[in-house]
Amino acid sequence: MSMLSIRALSKRFGGLQVLQEVSLEVPGGSIFGLIGPNGAGKTTVFNLVTGLLQPSSGALAFQGRDLNGIAPHRITRLGIARTFQNIRIFRDMTLLQNVMVGMHHLMDYGPLALFFATPACRDAEKSARERALELLSWVKLDHKAALTADNLSYGEQRKLEFARALATEPKLLLLDEPVAGMNPAEKSVLMEEIRNIRDRGYGIFLIEHDMRFVMGLCDRIAVLNFGRIIAEGTPEDIRNHPDVIEAYLGREDAAGAAA
Amino acid sequence: MEGFADFWATYSTLIFTVGIHALLAFSIWLTLACGLLSLANAAFMGIGAYTAALLTLQLNWPFPVVLAAGSMAPAVVALAIGVPTLRLSGVYLCMATLAFGEVSRVVILNLDITGGPEGLNGIPLTTQWWHIALILALVGYGLARLRRSRVGRAFEAIKEDEVAARLMGIDVDRHKLFAFTLGAVIAGLAGALNAHYTFFISPREYGFENAVDILTMTVLGGISSLIGPLLGATILTLLPELLRFLHSYRLAVNGVILVLVVLFLPTGLWDGRRIRAWFERRGGGR
Amino acid sequence: MLEQQLLNGLTLGSVYALFALGFTLIFGVLAVINLSHGAVFMVGSYAALFVVTHFAAPLWLGLIAAMLVSGFIGLGVDVLILKPLRARNAPHLIPMIATIGVTIILTNAIQGLFGVEVQRFPEEVLPAADFVVGEVHVRALEIGIVAIAFLLMALLFFALKKTQLGRALRAIAESPKTAALLGIDVEGLFHLTSFAAAALGGVAGVLIGLDFNAITPFMGQPILLKGVAVIVLGGMGDIRGALIGGLFLGFAEVFSKGYISSQIGDAVAFGLLFLILLIRPSGLFGRVLERKG
Numbered sequence: 001m002s003m004l005s006i007r008a009l010s011k012r013f014g015g016l017q018v019l020q021e022v023s024l025e026v027p028g029g030s031i032f033g034l035i036g037p038n039g040a041g042k043t044t045v046f047n048l049v050t051g052l053l054q055p056s057s058g059a060l061a062f063q064g065r066d067l068n069g070i071a072p073h074r075i076t077r078l079g080i081a082r083t084f085q086n087i088r089i090f091r092d093m094t095l096l097q098n099v100m101v102g103m104h105h106l107m108d109y110g111p112l113a114l115f116f117a118t119p120a121c122r123d124a125e126k127s128a129r130e131r132a133l134e135l136l137s138w139v140k141l142d143h144k145a146a147l148t149a150d151n152l153s154y155g156e157q158r159k160l161e162f163a164r165a166l167a168t169e170p171k172l173l174l175l176d177e178p179v180a181g182m183n184p185a186e187k188s189v190l191m192e193e194i195r196n197i198r199d200r201g202y203g204i205f206l207i208e209h210d211m212r213f214v215m216g217l218c219d220r221i222a223v224l225n226f227g228r229i230i231a232e233g234t235p236e237d238i239r240n241h242p243d244v245i246e247a248y249l250g251r252e253d254a255a256g257a258a259a
Numbered sequence: 260m261e262g263f264a265d266f267w268a269t270y271s272t273l274i275f276t277v278g279i280h281a282l283l284a285f286s287i288w289l290t291l292a293c294g295l296l297s298l299a300n301a302a303f304m305g306i307g308a309y310t311a312a313l314l315t316l317q318l319n320w321p322f323p324v325v326l327a328a329g330s331m332a333p334a335v336v337a338l339a340i341g342v343p344t345l346r347l348s349g350v351y352l353c354m355a356t357l358a359f360g361e362v363s364r365v366v367i368l369n370l371d372i373t374g375g376p377e378g379l380n381g382i383p384l385t386t387q388w389w390h391i392a393l394i395l396a397l398v399g400y401g402l403a404r405l406r407r408s409r410v411g412r413a414f415e416a417i418k419e420d421e422v423a424a425r426l427m428g429i430d431v432d433r434h435k436l437f438a439f440t441l442g443a444v445i446a447g448l449a450g451a452l453n454a455h456y457t458f459f460i461s462p463r464e465y466g467f468e469n470a471v472d473i474l475t476m477t478v479l480g481g482i483s484s485l486i487g488p489l490l491g492a493t494i495l496t497l498l499p500e501l502l503r504f505l506h507s508y509r510l511a512v513n514g515v516i517l518v519l520v521v522l523f524l525p526t527g528l529w530d531g532r533r534i535r536a537w538f539e540r541r542g543g544g545r
Numbered sequence: 546m547l548e549q550q551l552l553n554g555l556t557l558g559s560v561y562a563l564f565a566l567g568f569t570l571i572f573g574v575l576a577v578i579n580l581s582h583g584a585v586f587m588v589g590s591y592a593a594l595f596v597v598t599h600f601a602a603p604l605w606l607g608l609i610a611a612m613l614v615s616g617f618i619g620l621g622v623d624v625l626i627l628k629p630l631r632a633r634n635a636p637h638l639i640p641m642i643a644t645i646g647v648t649i650i651l652t653n654a655i656q657g658l659f660g661v662e663v664q665r666f667p668e669e670v671l672p673a674a675d676f677v678v679g680e681v682h683v684r685a686l687e688i689g690i691v692a693i694a695f696l697l698m699a700l701l702f703f704a705l706k707k708t709q710l711g712r713a714l715r716a717i718a719e720s721p722k723t724a725a726l727l728g729i730d731v732e733g734l735f736h737l738t739s740f741a742a743a744a745l746g747g748v749a750g751v752l753i754g755l756d757f758n759a760i761t762p763f764m765g766q767p768i769l770l771k772g773v774a775v776i777v778l779g780g781m782g783d784i785r786g787a788l789i790g791g792l793f794l795g796f797a798e799v800f801s802k803g804y805i806s807s808q809i810g811d812a813v814a815f816g817l818l819f820l821i822l823l824i825r826p827s828g829l830f831g832r833v834l835e836r837k838g
């Protein structure tokens with residue numbers, strides 16, 4: 001059974017049909033890529049899956065559970081975490097605090113334990129802090145744990161967002177343009193880190209524009225154009241698919257030929 | 260000892276008032292920490308004050324019970340208006356709390372049991388300095404613990420970016436309601452304590468200007484730490500005493516402070532980061 | 546009796562509409578809830594009173610004075626306070642806090658200058674004529690109030706719908722960045738809007754001062770709250786909504802006071818506000834609170 005099941009998902013905004021009958025099966029333990037030209041509707045898919053938007057029609061299921069009408073914070077608790085295209089870290093909080101926020105729903109001490117600083121509460125905080133440092137070390141940011149997040153470079157902020165998403169202990173990680181704005185060296189490093197994450201058992205579902213990145217990393221790819229899926233398969237399938245070449249890669253080829 | 264007795268005789272009222280204002284500033288701090296701008300806390304203070312005063316005057320209940328009732332009554336009201344309005348954006352909430360404050364004032368003004376415009380007189384002077392000190396310490400401690408916990412982190416996350424906070428698994432609506440209601444409890448407690456200190460209460464003490472006063476104290480002090488509200492409450496309680504020579508214009512000073520702070524010192528007087536940075540520069544950046 | 550109430554409702558409602566129009570105009574164009582609007586309303590009233598009593602000027606000069614004084618205060622608030630906050634991209638609540646500060650300053654300044662006692666326009670300047678139509682007692686004053694309010698509102702509607710300026714304002718209301726790209730002087734129009742809206746608020750202050758024959762430094766507060774209720778009811782940023790909402794509130798208040806009780810009359814506005822927030826926060830002609838950049 002696939003981890004995330006999207007069936008005939010459609011979304012309209014007023015008169016605009018943004019997504020039309022999109023169907024995808026995202027398996028666990030692998031890296032699934034969603035590509036397509038700008039404005040194809042990719043981020044809308046993420047917004048629908050995470051509960052920020054409600055579908056106009058169609059079904060969303062995560063590990064067999066219907067996601068329709070469920071509040072975003074509950075969807076996160078079910079095991080779906082997400083990063084954003086335009087990074088949304090908490091700039092006034094330290095890196096450590098940013099990651100610890102991700103663990104919010106995993107700690108469950110109540111207000112009384114809080115007030116009296118019981119051992120249970122202190123232990124929960126201590127192990128959360130340790131786990132946060134561990135996650136920061138995965139992305140090589142642990143030496144900056146006490147700094148405020150607005151001190152980070154662009155690439156570092158992306159890594160922080162990544163670590164924070166992992167902190168929520170997701171089963172499926174939605175990455176929205178994870179390497180946008182990075183140089184090739186940084187991209188290779190992140191590619192490796194994502195593979196490591198997949199090998200640890202997480203499912204990855206990502207949106208990206210960088211073709212080499214997508215082709216090199218993903219196990220399966222789907223292509224979205226004007227709100228419809230026009231192709232789905234392995235990187236090889238996609239590379240040779242005529243519709244895809246025409247709609248997306250074709251533009252690049254044409255641009256390349258003209259150059 | 261003589262000197263201290265004299266000092267106390269002259270300034271005890273001022274010190275009491277600083278304590279009460281500090282509690283109120285804490286109550287607004289809680290809502291601002293979550294990104295909510297609430298102008299209802301003066302009204303919550305009034306509800307607490309009137310509930311406590313009436314219970315003492317009419318039913319003669321013991322002081323601790325009266326204080327508890329004075330803090331629970333505003334909580335009930337806060338839950339009632341919070342549930343529908345907190346899910347709306349911050350601007351709507353601010354206006355709803357503005358309107359609520361006015362409704363409360365009108366209701367208190369027109370009920371017979373509350374004594375109408377003349378207010379309530381003859382409230383027993385049960386509040387001692389140590390009541391205020393103890394409660395202030397407990398509230399301060401509780402809020403400090405809150406700040407360092409997952410709840411405090413959740414509040415900060417909500418204040419910065421509600422959507423991202425939701426996606427961290429934080430139940431934003433429940434947290435906002437908690438901050439709003441707990442703020443009401445603290446404000447109500449302050450009201451109950453104050454009523455049993457000032458002997459007399461009237462609707463005029465719990466209106467829009469008072470809500471703005473409390474807001475100004477917290478904004479002036481800064482919300483990045485709990486020292487801010489304490490500092491702001493102290494300064495703005497003592498300032499009118501120093502500015503007596505301005506007569507009626509001295510109340511305008513609060514407005515000036517609000518505008519100046521917003522424009523030039525948006526993080527308030529006590530901003531942990533700014534202070535640390537200043538010390539680092541002083542130390543020569545070693 | 547009913548007709549009398551209708552007339553009272555119309556008079557009150559048209560002033561509420563005028564006040565709310567200025568308020569909603571600022572929100573629509575500047576995307577700011579300017580909580581000092583109630584204070585400029587009050588200041589306008591005092592400006593007119595001052596001119597009329599100290600210079601023995603006719604009422605229409607008082608109205609002009611109110612427009613100018615309130616207008617310049619509104620402009621000052623925009624230039625000195627709102628503009629730096631815009632430059633800083635401050636979150637929505639910050640300008641609200643600052644304008645609350647302005648209200649405190651203005652209210653206490655007026656208190657200091659004129660005292661807290663209720664003041665009235667002198668008898669001589671008020672139009673004396675009044676006549677009876679059927680069973681209704683109509684004061685020339687009321688006709689004047691309704692006429693002035695509607696005249697100003699009509700001018701505003703005309704300006705917004707039919708002139709280049711109005712089109713520019715509507716473009717800014719949609720998206721200031723796009724408007725700037727189209728060559729519109731966005732900052733200049735922000736200033737103009739602040740001036741105009743405050744001027745309208747000042748006139749509304751004079752009209753209410755005349756209608757109730759009472760002017761106090763605190764008259765800005767209830768009207769501000771009612772203005773808030775009106776624009777939430779009518780839809781924030783929507784001009785038609787402000788007009789219809791204002792009239793509706795005027796009628797609702799007068800009828801509640803007349804047929805239920807006087808105290809309820811004051812609370813009607815807030816009851817409506819809560820009701821709307823619960824059922825349909827976007828109001829009658831709602832628009833989304835966040836707008837594109």
